[in-house]
Amino acid sequence: MNTLVVEESADRVVVTLSRQPQRNAIDAEMIGELHQVCAVIEQEPKILILTGMGEHFAGGADINQLRARTRDDALRGINRTLFDRIAALPLPTVAAVRGYALGGGAELSYACDIRIASSTALFGNPEPGLGIMAAAGASYRLPQLVGVSIAKQVLLGGGTLDAEAALRSGLVMSIVDDPLAAANALADRIAKQAPLALKLTKKIVDAPGAHPWADDIAQAVLFETEDKQRRMSAFLEKKN
Structure with missing residues (x-):
């Protein structure tokens, strides 16, 4: 794969978003490759861990591609369809988040069952500043995760949640130095269950x-x- 690093073991699949120069921005190719990962996990259910290469989880969707999208593209729900598919995977999913989880990157993390963050993590949905809305699940997932009031502060007020705020709101499970190691330790516990x-x-x-x-x-x-x-x-x- 060109945009992902995929490591599969007996009980889990660890996927690293790998467009580091673009802060792992989510483009059409990454969407397609994540669909391929989902297809494999749907056939042989395993725990999924998602993380980002380098200092950031995902700085958003690829703006160059978003700018070119049309009404018909929006009606296809390109990103939303993928994130809904990830949310529906049969076994637990964990996002290990460092640095930016913004826009589509935030919505990808919201689609996971559990989020673990480093102290550098920052969640936000700045889409209205670009003339669009967070339409890949934030409108229905974020209120469920943090409550309507905090969700509106993020989605309408342009607010962000740093690691401490995300912990207080319940968006993240814990703040650790190494989110990927903590996610694997959590996966170890999950894998022991029925x-x-x-x-x-x-x-x-x-x-x-x-x-x-x-x-x-x-x-x-x-x-x-x-x-x-x-x-x-x-x-x-x-x-x-």
Whole structure:
């Protein structure tokens, strides 16, 4: 791949955005290559870790390409479709963020289940200053992540969230010196859990509204699995 570095192991895929001279700005080629990664993970579900090469996660979408986009391009939802696909991946996704996560880069991080940041991280959506809006998921993901008031401060007021503000708002899980190492440590913990339990939990949490019946159905499925019997038996044997 030309815009990504992809490292795959038994339980995870680590993807590094690799357009360092452009602060890893997201262009059409990167969108296409990220779709390829999603297709692989959909066929063989694994944990996904996203990070950026060098000092930044992603400084936004490629402005040269955005300037050339038309109404028809917007209606195709080019970036949004990809970020929705990442959000819907079956197993947990983690963004390891250094430096800028702005515009489309911020929206890519919002699409992940969990974000871990360095002290240099900066999240923001300056799109209205360029005559457009943050239309790749920020309008519905950011309010869910940080609340409507803070989301409006970012999306309407041109505000940014540094690492400390992102931590206080719940946007990031932790602030660490090495976000990628912390993301891999988190993936180690996630990988020890039951895959089907993770998949169903993610589906339930991401489903809109209250859905106690869906919880019951998912739990009923899990109660009948061999994995549940094995794990609970092992727990009881260890306890005794």
